[in-house]
Amino acid sequence: MLKFVVLCSIIGLVVCPPVLPDNNHQPVHKSVNETLEKDPLLSLEYHKYLKEIVNILETDPEFKKQIENASIEDIKSGRIAEHLALVDPSIRTKLDEIKRMEIERLRRAIQRKAALSNLKAHEIQTLLPKHVDHGNIDTFEVHDLERLIKQATFDLEEVDKLRREEFKDHEIEKEYERRKKMQQADAETRQKLEEQHKRSLEMRKNHQRVNHPGSKDQLEEVWEEEDKLDGEDFEPVTFFKLHDIDGNNYWDEFEVEALFNIELDKIYNKTDPEFDPAERFEEMNRMREHVFGEIDKNKDRLVSLDEFVESTKSREFKQNEEWKGVDDEAQFSEDQIREYSQAHVEEERLMSTPVNDLRREQAHRQEDTQHHQPPRQHHQQPPEIQQHQPPQQHHQNVQHP
Structure with missing residues (x-):
């Protein structure tokens, strides 16, 4: 190899x-x-x-x-x-x-x-x-x-790992902006926005059934709709070579991701007013991670022809458990939204406050801190510490004769 x-x-x-x-x-x-x-x-x-x-x-x-x-x-x-x-x-x-x-x-x-x-x-x-x-x-x-x-x-x-963290931050920020827009709108506009949001959620919830990435049914769908071949004639080696774009007998991550377009189109409709390219991008990556986790046995971030053919002989390949997308899982908690909102409110307040006011506010906080500090207690040091202290020098004014 x-x-x-x-x-x-x-x-x-x-x-x-x-x-x-x-x-x-x-x-x-x-x-x-x-x-x-x-x-x-x-x-x-x-x-x-x-x-x-x-x-x-x-x-x-x-x-x-x-x-x-x-x-x-x-x-x-x-x-x-x-x-x-x-x-x-x-x-x-x-x-x-x-x-x-x-x-x-x-x-x-x-x-x-x-x-x-x-x-x-x-x-x-x-x-x-x-x-x-x-x-x-x-x-x-x-x-x-x-x-x-x-x-x-x-x-x-x-x-x-970094991509998942960025996507979570993106979803939190998007929800924060949506709620902020709702709060700032008048009653009529708020109702329209809420109805539009509900329709969008319902549309995503009722999408076509999504085949399990890497399953026989999912790949046969690509074989028929993209490769324009008879589904009854699906042949693993031929399919692999058709989608091995550079012809090196390996599928890299980008070649595997290209196999998911049909499934992604079932979930993400570009006519949806709330269509988000980042969510489709994240879904594609989740599918790719899943397929590599099942097929890439030596973890070299490549799917070899041998690995793919071997996977088509497994029992899991013929199973087709429905795929659950990012919309089927909570990406953040209410506590995280609340924390994000508080941080933004404070940031907006600081941005709108004149510099001199901020300096005065900082000075007041320092004064309050000093005011509430307890008086220092002068404790006698233990003998073992005292004996290591250098003699103190007195800086009093001394009158010389």
Whole structure:
């Protein structure tokens, strides 16, 4: 099996943008723009360095051979870096040059950040990225490759966690804005808004049945409606190759996500006044996570042809439990909404208060704090402490004769 594709998959995820929903029909909430555009992988500061290193290593036949014979664990843990000694000297020279360029880029970036934050010399250590060995700034060594692979693997594994947190924040903010708009509206407008919201919720609740992602029924629906083939003739190997866009015998995350468009269209209707691209995007990611959890047995963030074919032989593949979407689960609690609302009210109050008033308010709070502090109690120190105290010096005025 071609294991080098594991490293290439890291590059593919870093440099390829995710498949985003069409949001031309509706204005997008501000936090949605931030969620969709600031994808953690696309914003990795070292994505160019990572791509260049892997692309150069791929050109070395001996190193590529070692990758192909390595286990997934050896690759993801960075142990494969030990084979760097086998790389041709001309390639090592190229790797050295790329590292020196990356060190120079990081040096300039750290200088800017340190100046903006007014950091002291010892605090600059906190800005050093972990994907490169800063102890050696001249040559690319085993430790550099090990650091690079482990850091990229860690970042990839953090993507879904961060995405879920951002989506939850988005849902809380959206509900806060909806309630705020209701409160500010007159009685007639408020009633219309409430009725529209109820219709939207009812529409989502009564959508078509959503097939379980990765099930036989779900994939056969793609086979018939997108591939325009007879459902009775569904054949796993043919289906896999039809949707292996780059033809490398692996499905990456984007190729798997593309299989869910029919199911997503059942839940999210773009004619709905409350259609939210961020919710469709989150649903797509939840489906992708589920499919990888069931099929990707070696956890390399790729679905191989062998893994897919094996999954179609399982009992679960033929089952088709209805999929529950994000609307079927509470994304936040009333306490979280209340906490968010209180924070926004305080923020809006501070924004509307003149600076001088804020300073007076802060001064009053400091005076109140000092006023309510109890008087200091002067306790005699224990003998074991007293004996270590230096003699006090008196600064009284002394008259000299």
